[in-house]
Amino acid sequence: MRVFIQLLIDGILLGSGYALFASGLAVEYGVVGVLNLTYPSIFACASLSAIYAVHATKISNIGFALVVAAIIGAAIGFTINTCCLRLLRRKGWDKTDRDTEIMALVATLGLFFVLTSVLSQITKSKTYNFPASTLPAHQFRVAGIVVNSVDLVMFLAALVILVFLKLFLDNTHVGKQVKAVSFNPQMARFCGINSERVFGGISILLGAFVGIAGVLIGLLLQQVSVSIGQDFLLKGLVIVVLGGLGSIAGVAVGGVLLGLTEVFVGYYWNGEYEEIVAFAVVFLLLVIRPNGLLGTEGRLRT
C-alpha cells in the first residue's frame, strides 16, 4: 500500500513538471490557435543554456538558472512569434480555418527541426547536467513517503505558475484582453485590443514558463541533451490530448495523468512500455473523444 501511495505522489510531482512544460503548448493553442511545436525545442534550448550559464559563471544557484532559462525561453518564444507566426497571420491566416491550423503546425514543426539541429551542432549531442550544488538534494520523509527536494521545488513552481496564470487570466484587465483575443482576434481588435501585442506578450510569458520547466526537469533528470526536445515533443502531444488543448486545468490534469502513467507503468511493468502505453491511451482517447478530456474548440478556457 505504501508503495502505491509513493508511486501516486511521485506521479503527481512528476506530472506537475510535465504540466508546466506543456502549458506553453496548451495555452498557445487556446490563444493563438497554433499547436506550436517549437516549445519542446525552446525547452531544450533554455535548459541547456541555463546549464551552460551556471557552469560558465560558476554561479551555482537555482534562482540564477531559472532566471537565465526564463529569459532565453521568453526571447526565443517571442522571436518565433514575431518572425514567423505574425507572418502567417499577415497572410490572412484565420484561427478558425482548419487548413491553416495544419499549415501552422507544419511550419512550427519545421522550426522545431531547425532549432533542434542547430542545438545539436552546438552541443555536439553531448549530455550535460547541472552541478550538484545548484539545488541541494534533500530527502523529505513524511509518514514513510519519500520526496526529493527537486520534485518538491518542481511541484511548487508548477503550482504557483499555473495558479498565477489562471488568476491572471480570470481577474486582471490584461487577462481579460487575452481571453477576448482567444475568442476572436479580429473582434478584439474592433474593441480596441491590440491583438498582436497580446500574442507577443503570451509568447514571452509562455516561453519563460517553458524555460523554467526546462531547468527544473533538467535538475530532475540529472542529464540534459538535445534529445529531450524530441522526447518532450512526444510527451507534450500526449499531455495536450489527455488534458485537452486550450485549458489550464486540462494541462494540469494531462500532465499529472502522464506522470502517473509513466510512474505506474515503469514500476509495475517495464520502463520501456511507458511511451507505448501513453500513446495507446492517446490513440484510444482520440478515437473516443477527439478534443481531449477537458478540451475546448480552439479557444482559451480557464
Place this chain on the structure above:
Amino acid sequence: MASGSLLAIIFLNAAIAYSAFPLFLMGRLSIATVGLMEIGAYTSIYCTTRGWPLFLSLLVSAGVCAVVGAALGLVLLRVRAVFFAIATLAFSVIVMGLAPLWTSLTGGALGTQGIPADTSRTDVVVFCLVIILLARAVSGTRVGRALRSIGADERVASTVGINVRSYVYVSFILSGIVAGVGGGLFANEFFAIDSTYFTFAMSLNFIAYAFVGGIRSSLGALLGSAILVGIPTELAFSPNFENVVTGVVLALIALFMPNGLADGRLWRKVGAATLSLVRSEGRGVLDAGPSGSADGALAPVRSGPPA
C-alpha cells in the same frame, strides 16, 4: 537509407511519401506512414528470410498493411485535423516502440539478419514510377476531384453525393499498401536491419517531402524528396545538416509557399513580378534619355518627348 544510388533513394522515399497522398488531398495530415512502412518491412523480411521470393513477400506486406490501414481508417474516421495528425503519429510511435520489444519477430536490438538483399535499383525505380503515375492519373480524374472537394469542405462534399467514408477508408487501405510495399523494398536492400532504422525523424521527413513539393500536387512528394534528400546527400556537411535543411525548407515553404514548390500559380506570379521588374527598369532608362529598352512595343506610350 544509405544504400543504392541517390536516385533510387530519392525515388523510394518519394514513393513512400506518396502513400498518404489521397489522405492529404482530403485535408488529413497522416503521419502513420512510418508505422505502416515498418510493419511492411518486418512482414517482408519475415518472408524473405524464410526463402520466399521478394515479389511474394511484398505481396504479403501489402496485404497485412492493407488490413492495418483499413483498421486505422475505420477508427479514425471522425477525428479532426490536428488530432488526426496526433492520432496517426501515435500509431507510428506505438509501432516504433513495439518493434524492438517483439523480439521473436524483429530480433530486438540485435536486429534481423540473413536478409537476402535482393532489392535492385530497377525494382525501386519501377515501383516509384508506377506510384507516381497512379497518383498523377488519379489526381486528374473524378476520384481526384472528389478527394479534393472533401478536402475543401467535407460536409458540402457529402451533400453532393460523395461518400466520404468510403474515400477515407480506401485511402487508408491504399496508404497501407504503398507504405507496406515501400517498407518491404527498403528493408530488403540490407543484409540486416534493426528497429533503429525507423526513427521519429523519419516519420516527419515523409511529411516534409510531401509538403515541400506540394501536398496537393501529384508531383509533390517526388520534388520534395529530390530536394530534401538530394541536397544534404550531395553537400554532406554533417549528419545534422539533413535536419537543418529539412527544417529550414519546411518552415520557409509553410510560411511563403503553402502549396509547396509545385504551385503553378505562385511561379506565374513570380514570373510576372520579375517581368514587370525588368520592364520598369527599362522605363527608368527611358526617362533619362533615348529609349534603351529593346522592345519598344511593350514600353508604355509616352505623351511627351523624352527628357
